[in-house]
Amino acid sequence: MAIGETSISESAGRDFIRDIIAADLDSKRSSKVVTRFPPEPNGYLHIGHAKSICLNFGVAEEFGGRCHLRFDDTNPTKEEQEYIDAIKADVRWLGFDWGEHLYHASDHFEQLYTWGQHLIRAGKAYVDDQTQEDMRATRGTLTEPGRNSPYRDRKVEENLDLFARMRAGEFPNGARVLRAKIDMASGNINLRDPALYRILHASHPRTGTAWSIYPSYDFAHGQSDAIEGITHSICTLEFEDHRPLYDWFLDNLPVPSRPRQYEFARLNLSYALLSKRVLTELVKGGHVEGWDDPRMPTLAGLRRRGVPPEAIRDFIKRIGVAKANSVVDIGMLEFSIREVLNATAQRRMAVLRPLKVTIENYSQGEGEELEAVNHPEDTAAGTRRIRFGREIYIERDDFMETPEKKFFRLAPGREVRLRYAYFITCRETIKNAAGEVVELRCSYDPATRGGNAPDGRKVKGTIHWVSAADAVPAHVRLYNPLFTRPDPSASEFAKDINPQSCELLTDCRIEPSMATWEHPVQFERQGYFCRDRSSAPGGLVFNRTLGLRDTYAKITAIPATGGKTG
Helix, strand or coil, X not given: CCHHHHHHHHHHCCCHHHHHHHHHHXXXXXXXXXXXXXXXXXXXXXXXXXXXHHHHHHHXXXXXXXEEEEECCCCCCCCCHHHHHHHHHHHHHCCCCCCXXXXXXXXXXXXXXXXXXXXXXXXXXXXXXXXXXXHHHHCCCCCCCCCCCCCCCCCHHHHHHHHHXXXXXCCCCCCCEEEEXXXXXXXXXXXXXXXXXXXXXXXXXXXXCCCCXXXXXXXXXXXXXXXXXXXEEEEEHHXXXXXXXXXXXXXXXXXXXXXXXXXXXXXXXXXXXXXXXXHHHHHHCCXXXXXXXXXXXXXXXXXXXXXXXXXXXXXXXXXXXXXXCCEECHHHHHHHHHHHHHHHCEEECEECCEEEEEECCCCCCCEEEEEEECCCCCHHHCEEEEEEECEEEEEHHHECCCCCCCCCCECECCEEEECCCCEEEEEEEEECCCCCEEEXXXXXXXXXXXCCCXXXXXXXXXXXXXXXXXXXXXXXXXXXXXXXXXXXXXCCHHHHECCCXXXXXXXXXXXXXXXXXXXXXXXXCCEEEEECCCCECCEEEEEEEECCCCCCCCCCCCCCCCCCCC
8 A cells, every 4th residue: 555545545535434433423323432442351451452452432522432451251261350451551652532331242142142032032042963074964055055053943941951051061062052043045154053062171261160151253343342332343354244144133133223334444564564463473482572573563562662652553553454465564664663753752862883992182080071862853852962972982883994885974083973073083993802993082172162173164964972981771672564565474474584673782871861761762863762661770671762873765675774863
């Protein structure tokens, strides 16, 4: 999806979902707007979920309605309290609040069971004793109809008795299922007598061992919508073929309200996989450190990486809401992140690969304070004082012993500007036994304090630095894409994992104020960074959120660090 295409939706300020809601309100088909965000608590939310969160909470707010948070907790074998807590935290972090409208599908288990009995009494559901393999074999294909189960015409009384005994836990897992009696010859496979309940002897995070049967997602979802008074059930495009089943249940049950389902295209992002199965395998397989690993596209991972929530909301707004699936260039996400961080992140200096510089004509044991701006475009951010002395560190890449033609930084005999400080000239290089440069001996011009020469002479290079006397040591993680391809394989994702997705630098030096810093920051000429949760006194860790330039502009290799101070 091109940037130009998505900006049309943004400039219009409308999309087909909002048009539907507006039309429903104008025609009095709906008197209010009630939406819901219905995650399954079987993993952490990813940025694809952010699109649904922003849409459901967003339209509810825009039209004066409300949005519910409902956990569709119908599969206790995969659900954990950790996921429930993480989902709540993620929704709040994005800037949304469900207020008193927090629900669980498990809140409705008793009512759903009663409605299962209702369908049996109406001759529209039956207990099937076939194995899963038999049901799969008789389901048919896209071109061939299915075949009726031999148990399809059981008497109502027998079905009610078996269903009650299923609930009582008399049968082992998989022995029986409750199925809707719809049409085994339907062209829509979802209507070929779908399962409503299966036997599952498993403890549920909320109901414990009270139930031995659990409703299917299809059966629980629409009826939960109806119980809660949802007016617009907005879901992703893969549920379009499920809509006739969603409607069939509502038409054949005495539900208290009549929600309507609408589908939109899910978010697909280049250089990422947004399959919960794949994300789970990445975590369990040890390919990443956890669900909040900063390389993960989870909201927890993005938060730990330093991505501001307003940047994600801006990104979602820019890509718009469409009816057709497409892949969004991850560069669009980076654009939104940079737009926010460039405006909000204060500037500091950090040397990630330090090279010692001794300024020989600066008095030993003395030092001074210089003034540095906190944000070049925000005067309200003020200034700070930074220490300068005889010994400093500069970036190793800012020195070249034999400079290339377009290299304008420090080299033997060359003069450059130290940001906020002085002009210095390299006089001598000190090397170790391996012939590597380990120190530079330089001189400075005291008349250039503040970085300007009174005689008007110019230098082409300006480099950053930190004072050796009071700079704080830190570890810095430089993150690159988790996958080497823009379209990694979901089935064989391991072969596409980037072995250089995280580079750990252990000998960095940063300004001393960073020891207690808790906000996003731009390390000048390096990129945007945030302090990692693993930081402790004496053990600072910073994660690079992203570089200063579009790392995806030229996808020919693993992106490198670079950029200008913004």
